[in-house]
Amino acid sequence: MKPTALPAKKAGIIFLWLLAWQAISLSVHNSIILVGPLEVVRALWVQAAMADFWKTIALSFGKISLGFLLAFGSGILAGGAAWRFPLLKDLLEPLISLIKSVPVASFVILALIWVGSENLSVFIAFLVVFPIIYINTIAGFMSTDPKLLEMARVFRMQGKKKLLYIYRPALRPYLISGCRVALGMGWKSGVAAEVIGVPSHSIGEKLYMAKIYLSTADLFAWTLVIIVISALFEKFFLWLLSLAQEV
Amino acid sequence: MELKVNQLSKSFGTLNVFTQLNLSLHSGQVYCLMGSSGSGKTTFFRILLGLEEADSGSMEGLKGQRASAVFQENRLCESFTPVDNITMVIPGRSSRSRKQAKEELLRLLPEEALSRPVSTLSGGMKRRVAIVRALSIPCDMILMDEPFTGLDENTKRTVIQYIKKKTRGKLVIISTHQEEDVALLNGTLINL
Numbered sequence: 242m243k244p245t246a247l248p249a250k251k252a253g254i255i256f257l258w259l260l261a262w263q264a265i266s267l268s269v270h271n272s273i274i275l276v277g278p279l280e281v282v283r284a285l286w287v288q289a290a291m292a293d294f295w296k297t298i299a300l301s302f303g304k305i306s307l308g309f310l311l312a313f314g315s316g317i318l319a320g321g322a323a324w325r326f327p328l329l330k331d332l333l334e335p336l337i338s339l340i341k342s343v344p345v346a347s348f349v350i351l352a353l354i355w356v357g358s359e360n361l362s363v364f365i366a367f368l369v370v371f372p373i374i375y376i377n378t379i380a381g382f383m384s385t386d387p388k389l390l391e392m393a394r395v396f397r398m399q400g401k402k403k404l405l406y407i408y409r410p411a412l413r414p415y416l417i418s419g420c421r422v423a424l425g426m427g428w429k430s431g432v433a434a435e436v437i438g439v440p441s442h443s444i445g446e447k448l449y450m451a452k453i454y455l456s457t458a459d460l461f462a463w464t465l466v467i468i469v470i471s472a473l474f475e476k477f478f479l480w481l482l483s484l485a486q487e488v
Numbered sequence: 489m490e491l492k493v494n495q496l497s498k499s500f501g502t503l504n505v506f507t508q509l510n511l512s513l514h515s516g517q518v519y520c521l522m523g524s525s526g527s528g529k530t531t532f533f534r535i536l537l538g539l540e541e542a543d544s545g546s547m548e549g550l551k552g553q554r555a556s557a558v559f560q561e562n563r564l565c566e567s568f569t570p571v572d573n574i575t576m577v578i579p580g581r582s583s584r585s586r587k588q589a590k591e592e593l594l595r596l597l598p599e600e601a602l603s604r605p606v607s608t609l610s611g612g613m614k615r616r617v618a619i620v621r622a623l624s625i626p627c628d629m630i631l632m633d634e635p636f637t638g639l640d641e642n643t644k645r646t647v648i649q650y651i652k653k654k655t656r657g658k659l660v661i662i663s664t665h666q667e668e669d670v671a672l673l674n675g676t677l678i679n680l
Binding site for chain 2: 394397405406407
């Protein structure tokens with residue numbers, strides 16, 4: 242198959258599904274139960290014309306991204322420290338297991354009491370992303386080639402150079418796969434937290450309003466916004482990580 | 489430096505690698521370690537480098553001495569260029585190290601190979617990078633575990649000249665399976 246045929250095939254498949262979706266929505270003929278793609282685009286168009294739409298996206302994006310970035314940085318630092326000092330790893334293990342097993346909804350309600358609704362998504366995105374990055378960082382460090390570490394010992398390589406040339410390449414695939422999972426999870430749980438906490442000017446608030454007013458078109462439109470922003474942020478962040486490898 | 493190996497023994501479980509090895513080695517000399525596979529050449533190198541402990545015996549003259557090595561496997565960072573691989577082991581600032589690394593590599597490798605990731609180089613080229621790396625750091629003792637593996641005859645002779653030039657005044661121990669290498673290196677034969 243020609244390389245250009247692949248995107249065309251993909252677009253064709255997506256078009257077929259959109260067509261099926263439109264056909265089903267027409268046959269259901271009830272805009273509360275199901276709306277078609279054309280109505281979703283129309284709802285999105287109406288929303289995009291309002292200044293509040295962009296403010297909502299910017300605030301939600303900023304808060305969830307901040308939570309992700311804080312978790313990314315501290316997850317690497319804590320993972321690195323836990324790998325270096327096994328006692329710290331043992332000490333953190335129950336805490337990480339707890340964060341992983343407690344349902345996000347429980348944390349959201351607890352966080353509502355602790356930090357209030359305005360910064361709720363920062364906290365929840367952090368809480369969901371941190372263990373993923375922490376665990377992947379430890380796994381990455383542990384995957385370092387022991388033969389290269391012996392080489393570094395014989396050549397008395399400086400710590401900074403060891404980190405740059407030996408640990409960084411070992412860590413990179415683990416961080417990339419961790420980020421792929423964490424980015425999606427961070428966005429989903431961040432928005433879910435906003436739906437529960439309903440902070441003003443947030444995507445979660447808009448989804449909540451869509452539920453209150455039974456506006457399925459708005460619900461679909463905002464869901465589309467979440468998917469697009471999440472995908473763009475993932476692409477941008479993974480591109481940044483690939484740049485870090487080349488430095 | 490003078491290195492004295494006294495009654496050195498090493499075994500792995502029931503397998504005796506060598507027993508009561510005695511050697512007296514001096515700076516400025518090249519020693520060629522020969523022996524069949526499994527005779528303990530690599531293990532001896534690992535003990536000298538401090539990567540393995542002997543079961544019994546002692547070594548004198550190693551304290552405070554800095555060692556360098558060509559490992560049996562190349563042990564290069566494959567995603568980085570040959571220049572990076574040399575720069576990473578040279579102490580100090582990278583900008584000065586890079587210039588030094590490039591100059592040294594050009595003695596054994598074509599210029600086009602210097603900016604490619606090591607993973608794209610041939611086996612012989614990788615071996616030469618490992619040799620240049622071992623000879624690029626300040627040291628008193630150089631251990632080379634079968635350094636000529638994968639090199640054709642002409643390249644091997646060029647490499648031997650390079651080794652001779654760069655190791656003057658140092659203690660050099662090279663393991664090899666080729667008896668002719670002893671003569672080419674003006675070395676002293678040690679049978680293990």
